[in-house]
Amino acid sequence: ILNVEQSPQSLHVQEGDSTNFTCSFPSSNFYALHWYRWETAKSPEALFVMTLNGDEKKKGRISATLNTKEGYSYLYIKGSQPEDSATYLCAPNNAGNMLTFGGGTRLMVKP
Amino acid sequence: GAGVSQSPRYKVAKRGQDVALRCDPISGHVSLFWYQQALGQGPEFLTYFQNEAQLDKSGLPSDRFFAERPEGSVSTLKIQRTQQEDSAVYLCASSSTGLSNTEAFFGQGTRLTVV
Numbered sequence: 001i002l003n004v005e006q007s008p009q010s011l012h013v014q015e016g017d018s019t020n021f022t023c024s025f026p027s028s029n030f031y032a033l034h035w036y037r038w039e040t041a042k043s044p045e046a047l048f049v050m051t052l053n054g055d056e057k058k059k060g061r062i063s064a065t066l067n068t069k070e071g072y073s074y075l076y077i078k079g080s081q082p083e084d085s086a087t088y089l090c091a092p093n094n095a096g097n098m099l100t101f102g103g104g105t106r107l108m109v110k111p
Numbered sequence: 112g113a114g115v116s117q118s119p120r121y122k123v124a125k126r127g128q129d130v131a132l133r134c135d136p137i138s139g140h141v142s143l144f145w146y147q148q149a150l151g152q153g154p155e156f157l158t159y160f161q162n163e164a165q166l167d168k169s170g171l172p173s174d175r176f177f178a179e180r181p182e183g184s185v186s187t188l189k190i191q192r193t194q195q196e197d198s199a200v201y202l203c204a205s206s207s208t209g210l211s212n213t214e215a216f217f218g219q220g221t222r223l224t225v226v
Contacts, residue, residue, distance in 0.1 A: 031211040043114070044202070046214035089153055093210045097142060098167060101153035
């Protein structure tokens with residue numbers, strides 16, 4: 001069983017604040033690192049699939065970086081908006097076809 | 112439909128009852144996954160199908176849990192003699208290929224409550 005840790009567990013920010021979360025995972029047998037956003041009453045939605053050490057990906061105000069050698073990824077949100085409120089899940093793929101999810105970071109953005 | 116569909120959305124079962132949860136993946140998706148999410152935790156892997164073949168069932172918590180995908184499309188997760196600890200959200204996901212470079216598409220989940 002992989003040990004995937006996300007921090008912080010929860011985060012309250014004001015609208016307009018920028019924020020970031022951390023995902024740490026075992027660096028051995030690494031295939032890919034997935035980030036998902038899960039809004040209440042909806043399906044988890046993929047944000048990024050990252051495979052290469054040093055990868056940086058961006059989608060609008062959200063970006064992510066990946067360090068496979070030390071086993072961590074950062075997710076950044078610039079200028080948070082209330083619609084960014086969700087649980088953000090990271091999941092490394094270290095075993096071919098299985099994602100091991102962290103506990104998630106629950107973000108709440110206050111207007 | 113365009114996405115992964117799960118039914119029912121909510122299920123209340125009496126302890127000891129058998130339940131069946133259905134997943135309709137995106138058409139043509141080879142890979143199908145079941146996850147269990149307990150309150151306050153991240154989803155935990157249950158089982159994985161490639162077409163109709165169940166290639167990994169290492170996450171199934173007990174022999175009361177059984178999953179099938181007989182024709183390589185729709186999948187059913189069956190839980191026999193439900194217990195209170197089975198209460199969770201059961202998520203299904205599908206992917207066009209493997210997960211090494213392809214995202215998984217999730218359904219909305221089935222929330223199972225065992226009373």
